[in-house]
Amino acid sequence: MTTTATATAVRAASGGSAMPGRRRSPLLTLAMLAFLIYFLLPLFWLLVASTKTTGDLFASFGLWFADDFALPGNVRNVFTAEDGVYGRWLLNTAFYSLVSAGGAALLAALGGYGFAKFGFRGNKLLFGVVLGAIMVPSTALAIPTYLIFAQVGLVNTPWAIILPSLVNPFGLYLMRIYAEGAVPDSLLEAARIDGAGEFRIFRQVVLRLLGPGFVTVLLFTLVATWNNYFLPLIMLNNPSLYPVTVGLANWAGQATVAGGSGDVIPLVVTGSLLSIIPLIAAFLLLQRYWQSGLAAGGVKQ
Amino acid sequence: MTMLRLRWPAVAAAATLFLAGCGGGGADVQQADKPPGAVSQADIDKAMQTPTELTFWTWVPDIQNEVALFEKKYPAINVNVVNAGQGEPQYTKLRTALRAGSGAPDVVQIEFQYIPTFTITDSLLDLRPYGAEALKDQFVDWTWSQVTGRNGEVWGIPQDTGPMGMLYRKDIFDKHGIQPPKTWDEFAAAARKLHAADPEVYITNLASNQNGAWMGLAWQAGSKPFQMTAADQIRVNANDAASKKLANYWGGLVQEGVVATDPDFTDQWYQALNQGKYATWLTAAWGPVFLSSNAEATSGKWRAAPLPQWTAGENNAGNWGGSTSAVIKTTKNPIAAAKFAEFLNTDPESTRMMAIEQFLFPPTKALLADESFVEQKPEFYGGQQVNEVFARISDTVSTDFGWPPFMDQTVSDWDETVGKSLADKTDVVAGLDQWQQRITSYAESQGFKVAQ
Missing domain, CATH: 3.40.190.10 (Periplasmic binding protein-like II)
Incomplete structure (x- = not known):
């Protein structure tokens, strides 16, 4: 619903002088193609490299397949190495990311809606604090977070990854902007007159209207937690708790260590490929929400 | 790069604090010069028979096999092996844990070149009271000089070179x-x-x-x-x-x-x-x-x-490269930790396993003269006794x-x-x-x- 509405609005806004805008610039197209290749080339390399044996990896041309197609064997090795620890890492990552993303999106929706629709004292000041928090990169907070978590005994537990990921200042900011536009005041008033409690209004009315924004924050947090390396690196000591990023980095380290073996390298390459597949799937499945989410707040309705 | 930039202020702060603590300098140095009191054999025997949990951070693949030898000899002691990352990622974790005052291991793999980085923050245990000085003659001179501190402290036992x-x-x-x-x-x-x-x-x-x-x-x-x-x-x-x-x-x-x-x-x-x-x-x-x-x-x-x-x-x-086993000063079981570091790198079976099965180049004179090690003739080098070449080179590394x-x-x-x-x-x-x-x-x- 909102997707179509936004799209229509954009089309209407640019519709009057559509013709000049439609002319294709070959130069721009070429530039975009170059960018496309630039971004896809590493992925292609990863795909090709994970079909090779260690020997072929270093002896054959990097951007094309070798004679031996070793992908099935590599995948099998990835999942059987060290008693199948890779599968464990992947499940850990999925667990941390899904819980963090769901929780962060819900908290951001609650907070963003609150900031947008309730004029309480200190609203502006608190929102300013949130804006300030966006400026602090989360990596910079990792060590202070560790020091706090160490005191309450949360280090080396899944909470050490999930709790810090639940708070997403940018998500809160996005949700506030989105809620301002997407939730009409009149609808809230109507619901209140009908006798609905505030939490029921949020659950049954607001959350539905906030859908696209919700999915956007969900995806942002999902990607951020999926790719998080530094926080789990310092928080976790137990290999069975590692997410896939730290696990793969450990394997990569073993490949160059004294006495290490090159046989680990195909594991790292194939493991990397497998670890991004769920993210790609999430993007493709949730793409339409993602797009409309990014456009949110761009147009004042 | 981000990691490096973020980590440094932390270390810098730690180093500054340490230096500030030293203040006058002279007096502290004088005290450190005195030989530390040795732990008696009775205490060692008692500690090695007391049920103990040790945590050991290392990135050597399959080192559980060597650890198992230790646990077999000292059944009361259980060693928990953790691969906390190779080199820098591990040091990052170690520093964070040391600053938090919890979560640091008892024994840790540290490369030769990083020993002073961890002694300046007073994080390593001097192993002399636990009989480490007596091990000196088993190791190639330069490897021992690498683990020896300015006042004769022994900061770790060489593992590989x-x-x-x-x-x-x-x-x-x-x-x-x-x-x-x-x-x-x-x-x-x-x-x-x-x-x-x-x-x-x-x-x-x-x-x-x-x-x-x-x-x-x-x-x-x-x-x-x-x-x-x-x-x-x-x-x-x-x-x-x-x-x-x-x-x-x-x-x-x-x-x-x-x-x-x-x-x-x-x-x-x-x-x-x-x-x-x-x-x-x-x-x-x-x-x-x-x-x-x-x-x-x-x-x-x-x-x-x-x-x-x-x-x-x-x-x-x-x-270029090589590591030691060092004991972290905050350990609650210094005797067991020190003896574990010693066993791992001096026990004949353990050291041989590291050299022959894990291909770590040994620091001990015994292995560098061991026929089963130096007389290997790998096909990759046309049957040349490569280990022997490097064993001779090891003797030519200067100690200073x-x-x-x-x-x-x-x-x-x-x-x-x-x-x-x-x-x-x-x-x-x-x-x-x-x-x-x-x-x-x-x-x-x-x-x-x-x-x-």
């Missing part, structure tokens, strides 16, 4: 009628001849991202870049005459274009090794096994020799090379000065001077008194 030699492609040398160079002059001549004959081939690759190899070569050249003279005093001579000689030599060959400077341990570098782009690899004693599993395509074509020498007839080498108490900063500064000049083919001597300047000002900003 990386004395440097030269692996070369016999087939490429033969094809162009080149004898394996014995001096750096011969090496330079061979570099020019080889590249002129085949522009696709370089005599070697001096990786522009590899501080470790550079330090090893500087060690061989007789440079003494870092020397702690007191708890808060350091001599920084990163651009001394020997290092300048080194920079001049390699800078010249790089600018001539007869030596490659590709980053190592990258896809491109592995490919180059397999395809014969480099005729030699100036590497450490762990290099031969590493190469044989990563350059299968070139099996049988490689041979090993000592590094070329600066003066004909001399016999000098440096070291020291490391700074802020190794990460030193390495990242090197990348941006000397490393950058190698990569950009600019003046390497100027890069070296910049490096010296950066280390000096960093050390001063941390409160050290710096001399040259």
Whole structure:
């Protein structure tokens, strides 16, 4: 619903002088193609490299397949190495990311809606604090977070990854902007007159209207937690708790260590490929929400 | 890079605090000079029979096998092995845990060059009270000097080493009628001849991202870049005459274009090794096994020799890599932890296993003379007794090379000065001077008194 509405609005806004805008610039197209290749080339390399044996990896041309197609064997090795620890890492990552993303999106929706629709004292000041928090990169907070978590005994537990990921200042900011536009005041008033409690209004009315924004924050947090390396690196000591990023980095380290073996390298390459597949799937499945989410707040309705 | 930048303020703060704590300096140093009281054999026996949990951070693959030997001998003690990452990621975790005051292991794998970085923050336990001094004679002299502190402390037990030699492609040398160079002059001549004959081939690759190899070569050249003279005093001579000689030599060959400077341990570098782009690899004693599993395509074509020498007839080498087992000062079980570090690296069965099954190049005199180790004849090197070559090289590593108490900063500064000049083919001597300047000002900003 909102997707179509936004799209229509954009089309209407640019519709009057559509013709000049439609002319294709070959130069721009070429530039975009170059960018496309630039971004896809590493992925292609990863795909090709994970079909090779260690020997072929270093002896054959990097951007094309070798004679031996070793992908099935590599995948099998990835999942059987060290008693199948890779599968464990992947499940850990999925667990941390899904819980963090769901929780962060819900908290951001609650907070963003609150900031947008309730004029309480200190609203502006608190929102300013949130804006300030966006400026602090989360990596910079990792060590202070560790020091706090160490005191309450949360280090080396899944909470050490999930709790810090639940708070997403940018998500809160996005949700506030989105809620301002997407939730009409009149609808809230109507619901209140009908006798609905505030939490029921949020659950049954607001959350539905906030859908696209919700999915956007969900995806942002999902990607951020999926790719998080530094926080789990310092928080976790137990290999069975590692997410896939730290696990793969450990394997990569073993490949160059004294006495290490090159046989680990195909594991790292194939493991990397497998670890991004769920993210790609999430993007493709949730793409339409993602797009409309990014456009949110761009147009004042 | 982000990691480095973020980590440093933390370490800096720790180092500054430590120095501030020392204050007068003199008195503390005096006290440290006194030999520490030894722990009695009765106490040791008691500790080894008390049920104990130890945590051991290491990145050696399959080290559980050696740990099992220890647990078999001391059934009361249970060792929990954790792979907390290789090198830098592990040090990051270790520092964070040390600052938090919880979560640090009892025993930890630390590379030789990082020992001062952890002793300056007073994080390591002196192993002398636990009988470590008696182990000295079992180890090659230079490895023991690497773990020995300024006042004779023993900060760790050597686990493995990386004395440097030269692996070369016999087939490429033969094809162009080149004898394996014995001096750096011969090496330079061979570099020019080889590249002129085949522009696709370089005599070697001096990786522009590899501080470790550079330090090893500087060690061989007789440079003494870092020397702690007191708890808060350091001599920084990163651009001394020997290092300048080194920079001049390699800078010249790089600018001539007869030596490659590709980053190592990258896809491109592995490919180059397999395809014969480099005729030699100036590497450490762990290099031969590493190469044989990563350059299968070139099996049988490689041979090993000592590094070329600066003066004909001399016999000098440096070291690149290698680790120790150190005990963290906050351990609740210092006796068991110290004895574990000792057992792992001195027990005949444990050390043999590390050398023969995990291919760690041993620091013990016994193994370096052990026939089953030195007389191995790997096919990859045409049946040459490669271990024997490197065992002889290990004896030629000098004992007086020291490391700074802020190794990460030193390495990242090197990348941006000397490393950058190698990569950009600019003046390497100027890069070296910049490096010296950066280390000096960093050390001063941390409160050290710096001399040259």
